[in-house]
Amino acid sequence: MAAPREDGLKYERVLNALRSRIADGTYPPGMMLPSQSRLVAEFDVSRPTVIEALRLLRQEGLIESQTGRGSFVRGKVPTLSLERAYPGQRLLDLAESESLAELLQAGIIVAPTRVTTLLELPAGSKAFLRQYVLSDEDGPVELVSAWFPIDLVTGTKLTSPEPMDEGIRRHLYGRKRLRLDYAVERTLARSATADEAQVLKVPAGAPVLNLVVTGHDADGRALQLVDAVLPGDRHELRDAYPLT
Incomplete structure (x- = not known):
């Protein structure tokens, strides 16, 4: 059986850490997350790894990215469903x-x-x-x-x-x-x-x-x-x- 990809383990580590900080209030609603460069340095991973972790946080409704500014913690997390129109x-x-x-x-x-x-x-x-x-x-x-x-x-x-x-x-x-x-x-x-x-x-x-x-x-x-x-x-x- 093939060994798990190291990149996968790294993005999960970044994802879990950021998710935990949002959950415990370290990153409160409205706060801008550290830049991609700072996250790359902090977790000692590649930029694509950080980008993938941020993409999954957006998919979960935990953050919102604003072009030219960065990623911000959302105040409320929407309940996801299979198909939903608002x-x-x-x-x-x-x-x-x-x-x-x-x-x-x-x-x-x-x-x-x-x-x-x-x-x-x-x-x-x-x-x-x-x-x-x-x-x-x-x-x-x-x-x-x-x-x-x-x-x-x-x-x-x-x-x-x-x-x-x-x-x-x-x-x-x-x-x-x-x-x-x-x-x-x-x-x-x-x-x-x-x-x-x-x-x-x-x-x-x-x-x-x-x-x-x-x-x-x-x-x-x-x-x-x-x-x-x-x-x-x-x-x-x-x-x-x-x-x-």
């Missing part, structure tokens, strides 16, 4: 300019109770709302309301009447260096309000899916909220997962 992530990454998006409003208004609660704002607070409707060749398919604390939109293009050419997550990082580390997603079925029915061109009281996703930083602070309303007869929820 509708909320699509909303955070959606560029309005790449879809048939019609901007309905962009401004400061008094936020509903659900919005202030999820964004952890005082009751009755004002927040910034960017609202648009997405359509396809058959008509409206989604009403999206993106809410932000007022101080967060300063210096961004969120107030612009023009379609955004990049998703919320990328834009916030590019303009404010605010990184959304994880999302909390909620989905419920209900009846459309009169205003929603008018925008989505469905009968009043028609069934809709309501997807609410909050984006959080590594400290758990909610930086934004996206509330999407989808006609129930034009969408389905699908997931695949192992049975244990």
Whole structure:
């Protein structure tokens, strides 16, 4: 029987050491890992060995690599599954300019109770709302309301009447260096309000899916909220997962 490859043992040693440091808090959420050169020197291994260990950490959801900057510890580790779609992530990454998006409003208004609660704002607070409707060749398919604390939109293009050419997550990082580390997603079925029915061109009281996703930083602070309303007869929820 062939002996185990030495390179394999080395990358496992690096992988296990970094994984342990993340687990015990030596490398806390948001911290940048040592550079590849420093890891090469510390573990006395080749650069490809370090690169493979980092690749596996990314695959496990423990770190995130940013081009030109390095690798950072993630605040939350997602649960992996065989096949999984995250509708909320699509909303955070959606560029309005790449879809048939019609901007309905962009401004400061008094936020509903659900919005202030999820964004952890005082009751009755004002927040910034960017609202648009997405359509396809058959008509409206989604009403999206993106809410932000007022101080967060300063210096961004969120107030612009023009379609955004990049998703919320990328834009916030590019303009404010605010990184959304994880999302909390909620989905419920209900009846459309009169205003929603008018925008989505469905009968009043028609069934809709309501997807609410909050984006959080590594400290758990909610930086934004996206509330999407989808006609129930034009969408389905699908997931695949192992049975244990």
